[in-house]
Amino acid sequence: MKQSFYQYLMTQRNPNQHDEVTQFANNAFFDHSFPKQESDFEQLSNYLEFNGNYLPSMTVFDTAYNAYLASESKMGGEH
Template sequence: MRHRSPVEVDDVTRLANLAFADTQFPKQSKDFDEVSTYLETYAPFYFNLGLFDEIWASYLEA
Protein backbone atom coordinates (compact mmCIF):
# COMPACT_ATOMS: atom_id res chain seq x y z
CA MET A 1 0.00 0.00 0.00
CA ARG A 2 3.03 2.27 -0.03
CA HIS A 3 2.16 3.29 -3.60
CA ARG A 4 -1.16 4.91 -2.74
CA SER A 5 -1.51 8.55 -3.73
CA PRO A 6 -4.39 11.01 -4.09
CA VAL A 7 -3.13 11.64 -7.63
CA GLU A 8 -2.96 8.53 -9.80
CA VAL A 9 0.35 8.93 -11.57
CA ASP A 10 0.59 5.42 -13.01
CA ASP A 11 -0.99 1.96 -13.01
CA VAL A 12 0.75 0.96 -9.77
CA THR A 13 -0.80 3.94 -7.97
CA ARG A 14 -4.20 3.18 -9.49
CA LEU A 15 -4.11 -0.45 -8.34
CA ALA A 16 -2.91 0.55 -4.86
CA ASN A 17 -5.75 3.05 -4.52
CA LEU A 18 -8.37 0.57 -5.75
CA ALA A 19 -7.09 -2.21 -3.50
CA PHE A 20 -7.01 0.09 -0.48
CA ALA A 21 -10.64 1.11 -1.04
CA ASP A 22 -11.80 -2.51 -1.48
CA THR A 23 -12.40 -3.96 2.00
CA GLN A 24 -12.38 -7.55 0.65
CA PHE A 25 -9.10 -7.27 -1.27
CA PRO A 26 -6.49 -9.71 0.14
CA LYS A 27 -4.10 -6.91 1.15
CA GLN A 28 -1.78 -9.07 3.25
CA SER A 29 -1.50 -11.92 0.75
CA LYS A 30 1.85 -12.82 -0.79
CA ASP A 31 0.25 -15.49 -2.98
CA PHE A 32 0.05 -14.52 -6.66
CA ASP A 33 -2.77 -16.97 -7.38
CA GLU A 34 -4.91 -15.69 -4.51
CA VAL A 35 -4.59 -12.05 -5.55
CA SER A 36 -4.93 -12.78 -9.27
CA THR A 37 -8.04 -14.93 -8.72
CA TYR A 38 -9.56 -12.20 -6.59
CA LEU A 39 -8.97 -9.62 -9.33
CA GLU A 40 -10.40 -11.94 -11.99
CA THR A 41 -13.43 -13.10 -10.03
CA TYR A 42 -14.45 -10.88 -7.15
CA ALA A 43 -12.99 -7.39 -7.49
CA PRO A 44 -15.69 -4.71 -7.72
CA PHE A 45 -13.42 -2.79 -10.12
CA TYR A 46 -11.74 -3.52 -13.44
CA PHE A 47 -7.95 -3.69 -13.68
CA ASN A 48 -5.93 -4.97 -16.63
CA LEU A 49 -4.55 -8.32 -15.51
CA GLY A 50 -1.57 -8.05 -17.84
CA LEU A 51 -0.56 -4.92 -15.96
CA PHE A 52 -1.11 -6.74 -12.68
CA ASP A 53 1.30 -9.46 -13.82
CA GLU A 54 3.95 -6.80 -14.57
CA ILE A 55 3.39 -5.09 -11.21
CA TRP A 56 3.66 -8.43 -9.38
CA ALA A 57 6.94 -9.23 -11.19
CA SER A 58 8.32 -5.83 -10.13
CA TYR A 59 7.20 -6.53 -6.56
CA LEU A 60 9.14 -9.81 -6.54
CA GLU A 61 12.27 -8.10 -7.87
CA ALA A 62 12.23 -5.42 -5.16
Protein backbone atom coordinates (compact mmCIF):
# COMPACT_ATOMS: atom_id res chain seq x y z
CA MET A 1 0.00 0.00 0.00
CA LYS A 2 1.25 3.45 -0.90
CA GLN A 3 2.28 5.55 2.06
CA SER A 4 1.08 9.11 2.36
CA PHE A 5 3.50 12.01 2.09
CA TYR A 6 3.15 12.58 5.85
CA GLN A 7 4.09 8.97 6.59
CA TYR A 8 7.19 9.39 4.42
CA LEU A 9 8.00 12.74 6.00
CA MET A 10 7.90 11.23 9.48
CA THR A 11 10.74 8.89 8.46
CA GLN A 12 12.86 12.03 8.02
CA ARG A 13 12.45 13.25 11.62
CA ASN A 14 15.60 13.52 13.70
CA PRO A 15 16.00 15.86 16.67
CA ASN A 16 19.78 15.88 16.23
CA GLN A 17 19.87 16.84 12.57
CA HIS A 18 19.30 20.39 11.34
CA ASP A 19 18.96 20.30 7.55
CA GLU A 20 15.82 21.92 6.11
CA VAL A 21 13.92 18.72 5.23
CA THR A 22 14.54 17.27 8.68
CA GLN A 23 13.36 20.49 10.30
CA PHE A 24 10.27 20.42 8.05
CA ALA A 25 9.55 16.88 9.24
CA ASN A 26 10.11 17.79 12.89
CA ASN A 27 7.76 20.78 12.59
CA ALA A 28 5.10 18.95 10.56
CA PHE A 29 4.91 16.41 13.39
CA PHE A 30 3.59 19.19 15.65
CA ASP A 31 1.15 20.51 13.00
CA HIS A 32 -2.03 18.76 14.12
CA SER A 33 -3.92 19.98 11.04
CA PHE A 34 -1.42 18.59 8.52
CA PRO A 35 -3.27 16.49 5.89
CA LYS A 36 -1.83 13.18 7.07
CA GLN A 37 -3.52 10.96 4.47
CA GLU A 38 -2.75 13.19 1.47
CA SER A 39 -0.29 12.32 -1.28
CA ASP A 40 -1.32 14.81 -3.97
CA PHE A 41 1.27 17.53 -4.63
CA GLU A 42 -1.27 20.29 -5.31
CA GLN A 43 -3.33 19.57 -2.20
CA LEU A 44 -0.23 19.49 0.01
CA SER A 45 1.25 22.57 -1.61
CA ASN A 46 -1.97 24.54 -1.14
CA TYR A 47 -2.16 23.51 2.51
CA LEU A 48 1.45 24.48 3.19
CA GLU A 49 1.20 27.82 1.39
CA PHE A 50 -1.54 28.88 3.80
CA ASN A 51 -0.54 26.96 6.94
CA GLY A 52 3.15 26.08 6.68
CA ASN A 53 4.57 29.11 8.44
CA TYR A 54 7.27 26.78 9.79
CA LEU A 55 8.66 26.31 6.25
CA PRO A 56 11.38 28.83 5.38
CA SER A 57 10.60 28.29 1.68
CA MET A 58 8.30 26.15 -0.46
CA THR A 59 11.49 24.83 -2.06
CA VAL A 60 11.93 22.71 1.07
CA PHE A 61 8.56 21.08 0.39
CA ASP A 62 9.52 20.55 -3.28
CA THR A 63 12.74 18.82 -2.22
CA ALA A 64 10.95 16.62 0.30
CA TYR A 65 8.17 15.76 -2.16
CA ASN A 66 10.67 14.76 -4.85
CA ALA A 67 12.45 12.50 -2.34
CA TYR A 68 9.03 11.04 -1.44
CA LEU A 69 8.33 10.25 -5.11
CA ALA A 70 11.78 8.67 -5.48
CA SER A 71 11.19 6.50 -2.40
CA GLU A 72 7.80 5.43 -3.73
CA SER A 73 9.24 4.44 -7.11
CA LYS A 74 11.90 2.33 -5.37
CA MET A 75 9.15 0.59 -3.43
CA GLY A 76 7.02 0.07 -6.53
CA GLY A 77 4.41 2.61 -5.50
CA GLU A 78 2.07 4.31 -7.93
CA HIS A 79 2.13 8.04 -8.71
